[in-house]
Amino acid sequence: MRWLGYVVRRLLMAVLVLVSVSIVTFVIARVIPSDPAAAWVGPHPTPAQIAKAREELALDRPLYEQYLRYVTALLRGDFGTSVKSHQPISRDLRNYLPATMELVLAAMLVAVVVGVPLGVLSGARKGSLFDHLTRLASVAGVSVPTFWLALLLQLLFFAKLRLLPLGSRISNELALYNPIRQITGMYTLDSILTGNWAGLRDTLVHLILPALTLATYPIGLAIRMTRSTMLEVLSERYILAARAAGISERAILFVLALKNAIIPTITVLGLSFVYSLTGAMLVEVIFSWPGLGTYLTDAVLNIDFPVIVTVTLVVTVFYVVVNLILDLVQAALDPRVTLR
Amino acid sequence: MSEPLLSVEELQVRFQTYAGRVHAVNGMTFEVGRGEFFGLVGESGCGKSVTGLAILGMIPRGGAVASGRIRFHGEDLLTKSDAQMRAIRGRHIAMIFQDPAATLNPVFTIGSQIVRVIRQHTSISPEEARRRALETLDAVALPDPPRIFRAYPHELSGGMQQRVMIAMALSCGAELLIADEPTTALDVTIQAQILGLLAEIRRRQGVSILLITHNLGVVAETCDRVAVAYAGRVVEVGRVEDVLFRPVHPYTQGLLAALPRAGQAKESLLSIPGSVPDGLALPSGCAFHPRCASAVELCRSGEPALTVVGPDGHRVACHLFRREGAA
Ligand SMILES: Nc1ncnc2c1ncn2[C@@H]1O[C@H](COP(=O)(O)OP(=O)(O)OP(=O)(O)O)[C@@H](O)[C@H]1O
Ligand SMILES: [Mg+2]
Numbered sequence: 276m277r278w279l280g281y282v283v284r285r286l287l288m289a290v291l292v293l294v295s296v297s298i299v300t301f302v303i304a305r306v307i308p309s310d311p312a313a314a315w316v317g318p319h320p321t322p323a324q325i326a327k328a329r330e331e332l333a334l335d336r337p338l339y340e341q342y343l344r345y346v347t348a349l350l351r352g353d354f355g356t357s358v359k360s361h362q363p364i365s366r367d368l369r370n371y372l373p374a375t376m377e378l379v380l381a382a383m384l385v386a387v388v389v390g391v392p393l394g395v396l397s398g399a400r401k402g403s404l405f406d407h408l409t410r411l412a413s414v415a416g417v418s419v420p421t422f423w424l425a426l427l428l429q430l431l432f433f434a435k436l437r438l439l440p441l442g443s444r445i446s447n448e449l450a451l452y453n454p455i456r457q458i459t460g461m462y463t464l465d466s467i468l469t470g471n472w473a474g475l476r477d478t479l480v481h482l483i484l485p486a487l488t489l490a491t492y493p494i495g496l497a498i499r500m501t502r503s504t505m506l507e508v509l510s511e512r513y514i515l516a517a518r519a520a521g522i523s524e525r526a527i528l529f530v531l532a533l534k535n536a537i538i539p540t541i542t543v544l545g546l547s548f549v550y551s552l553t554g555a556m557l558v559e560v561i562f563s564w565p566g567l568g569t570y571l572t573d574a575v576l577n578i579d580f581p582v583i584v585t586v587t588l589v590v591t592v593f594y595v596v597v598n599l600i601l602d603l604v605q606a607a608l609d610p611r612v613t614l615r
Numbered sequence: 616m617s618e619p620l621l622s623v624e625e626l627q628v629r630f631q632t633y634a635g636r637v638h639a640v641n642g643m644t645f646e647v648g649r650g651e652f653f654g655l656v657g658e659s660g661c662g663k664s665v666t667g668l669a670i671l672g673m674i675p676r677g678g679a680v681a682s683g684r685i686r687f688h689g690e691d692l693l694t695k696s697d698a699q700m701r702a703i704r705g706r707h708i709a710m711i712f713q714d715p716a717a718t719l720n721p722v723f724t725i726g727s728q729i730v731r732v733i734r735q736h737t738s739i740s741p742e743e744a745r746r747r748a749l750e751t752l753d754a755v756a757l758p759d760p761p762r763i764f765r766a767y768p769h770e771l772s773g774g775m776q777q778r779v780m781i782a783m784a785l786s787c788g789a790e791l792l793i794a795d796e797p798t799t800a801l802d803v804t805i806q807a808q809i810l811g812l813l814a815e816i817r818r819r820q821g822v823s824i825l826l827i828t829h830n831l832g833v834v835a836e837t838c839d840r841v842a843v844a845y846a847g848r849v850v851e852v853g854r855v856e857d858v859l860f861r862p863v864h865p866y867t868q869g870l871l872a873a874l875p876r877a878g879q880a881k882e883s884l885l886s887i888p889g890s891v892p893d894g895l896a897l898p899s900g901c902a903f904h905p906r907c908a909s910a911v912e913l914c915r916s917g918e919p920a921l922t923v924v925g926p927d928g929h930r931v932a933c934h935l936f937r938r939e940g941a942a
Contacts, residue, residue: 511717512712512714512717512718513717513718513719513720513721515673515712515718516710516711516712516718516719516780517720518673518704519671519673519704519705519709519710519712520704520705520709520732520735520783520784521701521702521703521704521705521706521732521735521736522705522731522732522735523701523735526731526735531720531723534722534723535720535721535722608722609721609722610721610722610767610769611721611722611767611769
């Protein structure tokens with residue numbers, strides 16, 4: 276298949292990217308004037324304790340040797356230990372990464388389901404009241420401050436209407452009586468896989484507000500992007516020809532035009548997804564969502580370099596993979612795109 | 616001629632633009648008979664395409680029919696609803712355009728595009744629609760229909776793309792095919808092939824063809840009858856032999872005199888002085904009078920009506936002829 280060779284080549288290139296990123300982050304982590312050994316030991320250390328920690332952490336070794344040790348450990352799935360919590364980072368990742376993935380994927384799903392149709396209709400009815408309102412909504416979605424919207428939603432749906440929970444991923448009762456057996460760490464998926472319907476319901480109820488909050492920005496993006504490419508596509512002659520052939524307006528907009536117009540939208544949403552993996556920090560904090568953004572922020576505040584380096588690598592992997600997927604999707608949608 | 620398949624009567628189309636009101640079509644009148652190959656010729660901007668789109672009920676945004684009638688099978692199309700017109704388009708009246716490369720959707724296969732049109736207008740199964748699509752591809756003399764069916768538009772040459780468009784237009788058995796400059800974007804040899812194909816399809820399937828073009832040579836070769844349009848109005852109409860070989864209107868005469876002929880030196884080519892009027896501000900009376908060498912006072916004030924001047928419906932809209940005829 277024409278895809279296979281291409282994918283293999285792209286993955287090999289991805290390895291190169293990862294090696295470079297790991298070197299750069301590693302070096303930055305080491306040359307910044309701060310002492311990981313001191314951080315490791317905790318408050319008020321004695322010089323002897325620091326020296327011992329330095330040896331334990333192999334900080335007395337040459338830089339290249341430290342890097343090689345680090346990479347060898349990585350290949351065994353050992354991301355090192357958090358300086359702050361003294362916990363293996365891989366264990367933290369198993370909790371935080373799926374939590375974030377679940378939140379961000381839900382937000383992206385909302386963005387596609389809401390933003391794309393609005394963009395299509397708004398482009399199709401350019402200049403109408405609907406178009407003006409939708410564009411207003413898209414500007415609002417992109418520019419409304421996340422924390423303000425989050426607090427507003429909490430006030431409305433938790434405090435006033437008592438419809439939705441304030442935060443966290445599941446309720447205490449569920450954790451007690453109907454715990455979700457973890458497979459992927461994404462609770463929606465796990466509860467479906469294990470047939471835990473009470474768990475699914477509880478998870479979804481907790482997911483609504485943070486996902487909506489996080490989705491406002493990509494919804495705005497999706498509307499804007501879809502609308503502008505639709506305007507371009509709808510003025511194409513093949514759309515005129517489809518109308519002349521009596522094709523229904525719905526098929527023209529949502530099949531014939533949209534397949535031509537969707538690629539830029541998918542691209543910005545893909546990149547927005549990668550950004551949100553660590554960029555959803557505010558939403559995570561406000562909704563007590565134990566995610567990667569919070570984890571990274573804590574690590575930065577505590578100068579917890581092993582964590583910083585690891586999260587950077589994880590995000591890089593996502594970036595590379597998402598870009599590859601975007602290219603494949605583009606090739607699948609447009610036969611004129613050649614994979615090289 | 617018995618009742619024509621299509622008759623356009625005193626059609627007026629106007630566009631509201633920022634610059635003002637554009638008179639795109641100003642009393643277009645002509646008839647296309649069953650199985651007839653009819654040419655609509657005129658210079659750029661004289662309202663040919665807008666007339667074609669008006670027949671399909673697809674006047675671009677900002678434009679509207681101001682008056683007139685469009686009858687198809689005797690029924691007035693201008694009174695039909697959007698849904699009724701959508702059911703007529705592609706099924707009873709089909710249209711093909713200039714530049715087939717831009718007219719086919721680049722991200723769908725040829726087959727899926729034809730099948731979509733067929734399934735839009737009939738309730739046959741996907742397999743049946745596929746079979747019919749393959750048949751129509753075969754009917755327009757495309758080699759290896761199954762391969763073309765699977766191909767994407769960019770994998771075909773311009774001539775093949777236009778054949779595909781014709782196949783798609785005829786896939787639901789349309790009685791009228793409006794072809795708007797179907798060969799302008801193609802090489803000369805391919806042009807001749809496409810025109811030959813249209814002529815053959817007309818002969819074989821009895822489809823009426825309304826060929827929109829600015830090329831009198833093409834009309835002379837393919838059409839039975841022709842209407843010459845100027846500033847959105849038909850100035851002369853009749854059988855090709857009459858209009859092109861015994862032209863009466865000074866504009867038609869000018870157009871024919873401007874045609875290059877074998878054995879004629881370039882510099883002796885005549886062209887009509889002046890330029891095509893702007894739809895924003897049409898001349899009074901006969902729109903052609905500012906460019907007409909024989910214009911008289913009456914031409915500036917009164918609009919001439921189409922009057923029969925010869926056999927087989929040869930008609931012309933010109934005061935001069937009337938005067939001569941009356942004299
Ligand atoms: N969407 C539109 N808005 C405003 N004016 C228009 C529009 N479409 C056409 N017109 C005007 O209507 C007139 C007729 O245009 P039309 O496209 O029918 O010309 P045509 O005879 O097909 O010319 P060509 O040979 O260049 O295709 C032109 O003066 C043009 O400016
Ligand atoms: Mg035109």
